[in-house]
Amino acid sequence: MGILQRIYDWLLSLFWNTELDITMIGLQNAGKTSLLRVLAGGEFTIDSIPTVGFNMKRVQKGHVTLKCWDLGGQPRFRSMWERYCRGVNAIVFIVDSADREALPVAKEELHILLEKPAMEGIPLLVLGNKSDLPDHATVDELIEALNLKTVTHREVSCYGISAKEETNLDAVLQWLIARAQK
Numbered sequence: 001m002g003i004l005q006r007i008y009d010w011l012l013s014l015f016w017n018t019e020l021d022i023t024m025i026g027l028q029n030a031g032k033t034s035l036l037r038v039l040a041g042g043e044f045t046i047d048s049i050p051t052v053g054f055n056m057k058r059v060q061k062g063h064v065t066l067k068c069w070d071l072g073g074q075p076r077f078r079s080m081w082e083r084y085c086r087g088v089n090a091i092v093f094i095v096d097s098a099d100r101e102a103l104p105v106a107k108e109e110l111h112i113l114l115e116k117p118a119m120e121g122i123p124l125l126v127l128g129n130k131s132d133l134p135d136h137a138t139v140d141e142l143i144e145a146l147n148l149k150t151v152t153h154r155e156v157s158c159y160g161i162s163a164k165e166e167t168n169l170d171a172v173l174q175w176l177i178a179r180a181q182k
């Protein structure tokens, strides 16, 4: 590549490339790491290893780079969620929609986090993952179970997805990329 072309590309990236910070949280086994792997163009694996601490991947979509922080969901890692959610462009809260017994704990952890003053106004995308499994909770059921109607002073959306079958992932990317226009 010629030097002029390289300077031109560099200038273009300065003006056009927007990087968004996204943090993915949720209880263990919800599918955060699986979702991020698939969004980044990788293969879905059934034997995904529980995340110790955190994991970061960049997802490039046109002129927008999504810098995604995927945090561990086991109880011992939940206290660090707040630190990684401060100042981000969006929080993605993922639940296993087929594990109805885990929803009360998920609701509690979500609301504990959102009540923190530093979380005020940060857009929230709630994803009910594993829609490929039988008897999964619908979006309406998730809105109810997670008490999402009480979440105010921020943008909130809730989608049903499957990282495994790659269902509805375009909607997820569209929603995240739209945070760049705000």
Ligand SMILES: Nc1nc2c(ncn2[C@@H]2O[C@H](COP(=O)(O)OP(=O)(O)OP(=O)(O)O)[C@@H](O)[C@H]2O)c(=O)[nH]1
Residues within 6 Å of the ligand: 026, 027, 028, 029, 030, 031, 032, 033, 034, 035, 045, 046, 047, 048, 049, 050, 051, 052, 071, 072, 073, 074, 129, 130, 131, 132, 133, 161, 162, 163, 164, 165
């Ligand atoms: N059927 C089905 N299984 C899924 C889906 N997404 C993830 N899984 C499985 O769920 C399990 C947990 O996935 P992970 O991505 O490791 O979950 P995590 O939320 O990152 O868990 P922690 O890192 O411990 O917080 C793995 O066995 C995945 O294969 C999905 O859409 N459908």
Ligand SMILES: [Mg+2]
Residues within 6 Å of the ligand: 032, 033, 034, 049, 050, 051, 070, 071, 072, 073
């Ligand atoms: Mg993980």
